[in-house]
Amino acid sequence: xTQVEQSPQSLVVRQGENCVLQCNYSVTPDNHLRWFKQDTxxxxxxxxxxxxxxxxxxxxxxxxxxxxxxxxxxxxxxxTLLDDTATYICVVGDRGSALGRxxxxxxxxxxxxx
Amino acid sequence: EAAVTQSPRSKxxxxxxxxxxxxxxxxxHDYMYWYRQDTGHGLxxxxxxxxxxxxxxxxxxxxxxxxxxxxxxxxxxxxxxxxSQTAVYFCASSDSSDYTFGxxxxxxxx
Numbered sequence: 001x002t003q004v005e006q007s008p009q010s011l012v013v014r015q016g017e018n019c020v021l022q023c024n025y026s027v028t029p030d031n032h033l034r035w036f037k038q039d040t041x042x043x044x045x046x047x048x049x050x051x052x053x054x055x056x057x058x059x060x061x062x063x064x065x066x067x068x069x070x071x072x073x074x075x076x077x078x079x080t081l082l083d084d085t086a087t088y089i090c091v092v093g094d095r096g097s098a099l100g101r102x103x104x105x106x107x108x109x110x111x112x113x114x
Numbered sequence: 115e116a117a118v119t120q121s122p123r124s125k126x127x128x129x130x131x132x133x134x135x136x137x138x139x140x141x142x143h144d145y146m147y148w149y150r151q152d153t154g155h156g157l158x159x160x161x162x163x164x165x166x167x168x169x170x171x172x173x174x175x176x177x178x179x180x181x182x183x184x185x186x187x188x189x190x191x192x193x194x195x196x197x198s199q200t201a202v203y204f205c206a207s208s209d210s211s212d213y214t215f216g217x218x219x220x221x222x223x224x
Contacts (some may be wrong), residue, residue, distance in 0.1 A: 004156060034213070043118070043204060043215035089156070101173075102213070104149075104156030 003027045004105035006090050012111045013080050021108045023073040023090035031100060033066050035075050036089040038107065044089060047075070080112045117141045120205050120216035127223050133192040135219050137205030145208045146188040147172070148180060150201040151218070157204060163188055195223045 004025045013019045023033070032051045036044040048057040050066035050073060057064050061078045077084055087107040094100045118139045127133045139146065145164050149157040159172030161180035169180040177199060179191040192199055200223045205216040 002156070036215075041218070041220075043217040044206075045215075046213065049211075101159065102157075104158075106154055106156050 002106070003103050004090055004092055006088075006105040006108050008108060009106075010109040010111070012113060015080055015082055015112055015114055017080055019077050019080060019110065021075040021077075021088050021090075021110070023075070023105060025071050025073075025090070025092045025103070025105075027071075027092040027094055027103045029094055030068060030071060030092055031095050032093045033073050034091045034093065034102075035062075035064055035073075036091060038087045038089055040086070047088075077110070080110075082112050082114065084110060085112045086110060118205055118207055118214050118216040120203075120219050122219060123217070124220040125222070127192075127195045127221065129195060129197060129223055131195050133195050133199075133221065133223075135190040135192075135203055135205075135221070137188045137190075137216060138186055139188075139205075139207040139214070140186065141207050141209075141212075141214055142185070143207035143209050143212075143214070144185070146182065147206045147208070148178070148188070148190045149204045149206065150174070150199075151204060152201050160190065160203075197223050199223050 007022045035047045038044050048064045053068040055066040063076045066073045087109050089107045090105040092103045121136045147162040148160040163169045163182040181189045203219045
């Protein structure tokens with residue numbers, strides 16, 4: 001059973017608009033959560049890491065929240081650019097070390113149009 | 115310069131043939147991983163290693179072998195490639211807080 005569910009599966013927005021990507025998970029324990037950006041045909045690039053209950057992070061136009069009680073995270077992208085077109089992957093780590101397993105969502109495909 | 119380099123970038127293999135995917139990292143990370151990515155699914159762990167000359171099975175190891183001859187290098191070996199192994203394969207390295215992924219190897223088995 002998939003332990004990390006992302007929604008929507010795909011999303012089209014116009015350049016300049018904001019968007020919100022959702023991640024729900026059932027991984028236990030949930031030590032940390034990461035958001036990655038994957039450009040087509042490329043590897044995964046880390047956007048942010050959330051560790052604590054009710055964590056909030058900001059990385060330029062990207063901001064993220066984590067609610068460990070609800071096992072839910074959101075990724076907000078503000079004022080989207082064409083270069084934001086990519087797949088965004090939510091990943092939950094079950095330990096705070098490299099010994100832990102990473103549990104990957106299938107990703108949300110974001111398309112930004114002019 | 116890319117810290118995790120995979121080769122080849124893409125490959126077409128014949129069913130039953132042997133395939134070796136290579137990964138090289140310059141991060142000085144102890145941990146290295148091989149994942150496969152299938153359309154519509156999250157990455158799944160095949161094999162990993164936390165020290166040279168030692169490998170561990172991940173979640174889907176059947177049909178794959180791994181080799182870690184040095185801290186920098188980690189290979190994935192398909193002794194008898196099958197159609198179901200068509201996928202994109204990602205190598206990654208990590209320490210306790212940072213994960214770095216390669217750009218992937220697109221494998222097509224025909």
